[in-house]
Amino acid sequence: MIDIGIVGATGYTGVELLRLLARHPQVNVKAITSRKEAGMPVAEMFPNLRGHVDLAFSDPAQAALDQCDLVFFATPNGIAMEQARALVDAGVRVIDLAADFRLHDVAEWEQWYRMTHACPELVAEAVYGLPEVNREAIRSARVLANPGCYPTAVQLGFLPLVEAGLVDDSCLIADAKSGVSGAGRKAEVSSLFAEAADNFKAYGVMGHRHLPEIRQGLTRAAGHPVGLTFVPHLTPMVRGIHATLYATLNEAGQAADLQALFAQRYAGEPFVDVLPAGSHPETRSVRASNLCRVAVHRPQGGNVVVVLSVIDNLVKGAAGQAVHNMNLMFGFAETLGLEGLPVLP
């Protein structure tokens, strides 16, 4: 049983984290802090938690986070980097669900996030929390950078191909579609129901912050820099990411059994499900669960490989992966608290 603190949690990542932790048998959520909402019962903001989460948001000053075993940051970018140092020094482990510790290259981070990094020395130490890549490092992490939603879906789809060197990785294409909860619980016109419903659009074609994060992960997998075009889209659903990935097979790739490659790469992974050949994963097949489902296609037997990868952006793309990482960090069973089945329809 460990004591948990949560900083933030007034957004969708936060409520999902609380939904999962409320049923986790090994955690005790001691404090949920929000300067702005201090005093408000959490279940008043998120009515699904009523009867399950009795805490109110507390003022950070009163929260004694330094006496927790673990603190989650479910905050906007730029908050965790201000507070992680003190917590780590107090022996508290940290999982940041925002982007502060995701990019190893601080200069690149500062360019994309348009802030000066407050804590570059922890960047060097931080572990990127994609368990399918970094499982062992995660176990002992003091500062864990929980991956972004698009980067999770895109990396898991490309990794088998890139690691095995079977595609021309100078020209990878990731066409990704996200539900609107990915835009967060901020009051913005572009996320209004009457703007986003019955509508579809791309955004950020000229550059999205998840691009360098994906590129970093795939570069590591390839052993050399990769070229990536990443186009995110907004689709009128609440949850879910669908990544459609394109690459050109090289000679080795054309000779390979791609279905077997994916099956072997993810054998034993509790949260990656490789679908049978010919499948088309649906986002709802992973809704509210920590699964990533992937399928690999080679249309008309040509040289282009198409990978379809779906996750729930709030679970495997955020809160669920954070709980998975917590389980690894504290030696719990990996799937603890994450056993709920996807909700369909």
Added chain:
Amino acid sequence: MIDIGIVGATGYTGVELLRLLARHPQVNVKAITSRKEAGMPVAEMFPNLRGHVDLAFSDPAQAALDQCDLVFFATPNGIAMEQARALVDAGVRVIDLAADFRLHDVAEWEQWYRMTHACPELVAEAVYGLPEVNREAIRSARVLANPGCYPTAVQLGFLPLVEAGLVDDSCLIADAKSGVSGAGRKAEVSSLFAEAADNFKAYGVMGHRHLPEIRQGLTRAAGHPVGLTFVPHLTPMVRGIHATLYATLNEAGQAADLQALFAQRYAGEPFVDVLPAGSHPETRSVRASNLCRVAVHRPQGGNVVVVLSVIDNLVKGAAGQAVHNMNLMFGFAETLGLEGLPVLP
């Protein structure tokens, strides 16, 4: 640990039942029968179950349902009444999620359902499975009639007022709105996405099959026949029912503390949550959970009482209530397998 059989289960009630039973620690699903789909893995039809439910649909003739402890019928109306007799005689208990055993008056049933009832003698014995009304009778039921979705939401909203005799029950109005999953997984034009999305309509104003069921329950609660106008509507969401109920308070009602009345009526009920005065329950606050949340209002302090009642039609309105009834029938903790929090957003 009990052995379970399921007849049908190719619809939304079925997949939801399987989602819940897959995590229930005291049940073993032995067979899921479907003449039409025999041989097909259940998880092929319902991809959320992949990795959690390994059974294939089996032919009813091979299924040995008579060796189960309990058989659920997740079938269209008219199936359970054909098969229940033999199962009961073999010592198997039956929960029918369809309507075959819901109305005590067989003649009325035959009129609304336009069939001759195949098993009237079990109608007399069958227990109507609304635990908040019939808890004790449910425990020993051999044949349990699981309530309809609208009837659950409407009865739970009206019961405190009608039982206490605080309203003019000759003129009750239930304006109910359902998500489209309530229409089932049948291939019908009216349930197509392009028909039901961005659209709202009433249906069945001249008479819906849930009208006599609700009237029966409220008549029992009142101790005399009640008058009810029931108008169902289709709203463009997947899950959820919102019932808005109207009644005129009589003198006793005008003097009563309605908030206290509701709180007392449902004190200790694990699946009914009375919201604070002034609340507006949202359907998503109960999504994927077995809760009914209700709020009672008296607008402008007048004589009209307005009750708002929300459920997930597939859970408290179908599969979840069936599991609750099963728990009662077999002496399990009432909430076993139903602990999942609502999924929001």
Added chain:
Amino acid sequence: MIDIGIVGATGYTGVELLRLLARHPQVNVKAITSRKEAGMPVAEMFPNLRGHVDLAFSDPAQAALDQCDLVFFATPNGIAMEQARALVDAGVRVIDLAADFRLHDVAEWEQWYRMTHACPELVAEAVYGLPEVNREAIRSARVLANPGCYPTAVQLGFLPLVEAGLVDDSCLIADAKSGVSGAGRKAEVSSLFAEAADNFKAYGVMGHRHLPEIRQGLTRAAGHPVGLTFVPHLTPMVRGIHATLYATLNEAGQAADLQALFAQRYAGEPFVDVLPAGSHPETRSVRASNLCRVAVHRPQGGNVVVVLSVIDNLVKGAAGQAVHNMNLMFGFAETLGLEGLPVLP
């Protein structure tokens, strides 16, 4: 050909007004003012107008609105009452799509809208722009109060019954459901896609600003004060209002031919369509058009009459009705610019 000015128009009512006026053969839109957005091309905010509306928002000070024949206020409440006096004095006619001139009783207005009314003397003169009731007065109006969306749908549904004295008008019930565009284009958390999608809820049960407006209209129709319970709901669609109306028939009402009553009341009305007996109007059947479709039911032949009334909240409930009123005020054919068919699916 008349010259038009529009104040505001940065919301959904505004863009819909521009969509309609862009195809109206008798109007010339001279200026669209917005202090906040001055300089921005209107089509940049509303991409559907690109290629059809070339104006930019202009600063109110520069707009010479006093040289227009007509000025529309598509503004929040409280703006038109500040500016209407000067325009009227300059000979400009005014249509306010907000609520400033809707309630004859200034004290009641101030109580519901929580502002001091800046121009009570124009309230007395203002004409309530429901053409089906006030056609002749509208023709000569200098200040026209365009009705609210809910009030349009509810009044058109109740009017035949209330005018003819066929129901107990001390206890009218209006259960109304609106698409989310009714909440406007304001950046508010409650209107976010991830809040409003796949969700249904009531709001404002204890009192909504459209209640006194509806009550005023029905009281006028009845010739005496009526009792009304009005419960608005938010339904996950972009456009549309569905009002479900309940009343108890008195003796005369029980004897009347309600279908004929509705048909006669709206005979010749270009924008009210009385459906055949037994019909259930759908909101999409009026989408993007100025129609109100109504159906009248008497379930099970009882004493309760149920009226179903649907409109597009942005057209018949706002911009379209404003254009209809403009047509009347300037002697154009009533349907001019409003001939577009509903868009379905």
Added chain:
Amino acid sequence: MIDIGIVGATGYTGVELLRLLARHPQVNVKAITSRKEAGMPVAEMFPNLRGHVDLAFSDPAQAALDQCDLVFFATPNGIAMEQARALVDAGVRVIDLAADFRLHDVAEWEQWYRMTHACPELVAEAVYGLPEVNREAIRSARVLANPGCYPTAVQLGFLPLVEAGLVDDSCLIADAKSGVSGAGRKAEVSSLFAEAADNFKAYGVMGHRHLPEIRQGLTRAAGHPVGLTFVPHLTPMVRGIHATLYATLNEAGQAADLQALFAQRYAGEPFVDVLPAGSHPETRSVRASNLCRVAVHRPQGGNVVVVLSVIDNLVKGAAGQAVHNMNLMFGFAETLGLEGLPVLP
């Protein structure tokens, strides 16, 4: 004024065609045939047409289609090819909104559509009705093959680049997303609201019938065979297609001004709108209109060009383009009957 017959029209393409023709000043719809629905008023099936279309579906045998000037086929594939010969021989011109005359290579057609073609000689004569490519040929066409929805969006996006030879056209990628109305008004489980809402998926990755149609058009534009990967997706909205197109620029392409290229290619085209550099077109910006809006991007100044192309699948992707073609064939102004603005929100 011309006389029009319509065969079929019980689907979404049909109702949209009727919506447009009902306001077209130069056409008289004489007959709408449907063997199955003969006798049923069209407005009963499509309530938006009530008051605007008074015809009933008629039996094909009685419809005297051979006395029309033009017959539209809004039918499933395989119908027009059976009836076109007789109509053409009777001097009637034909527009087929299905696929019977789209592919010049009859053998390829038969392979993809799994039918023997009943009228190969008219295939040779038929004109592919993409006005931006074939305007002059369309004017004199006797048999016009109206393009598919995906092919319209994809071709209009790729054409400027392919015609100018600026990309490696051996490896074009089209990632396309369609609203659910694209699946038609057939009663199929996969198109149910509760299946398609809050869900996103690819389909037909191994081969979709629109692939050869797009390839044929781009091959013609390039002057040599092109390589194309086409992945369609289903997105939870009613109308709209968003095509995201990827290609690698060759040396000439890297040197070119792509924005100018697109602007020049479509200068004077009434129904293609090239957006300013940096734009992200939204499907709703063309909803219910005949526009295609396109934007061209070169992310991070690299060698990959990304084109975004949006249409309303039922208008520019079907009925609207058919009316455009009719206008060309009969010498009407190109935009006649297609002047309605997009409906937003």
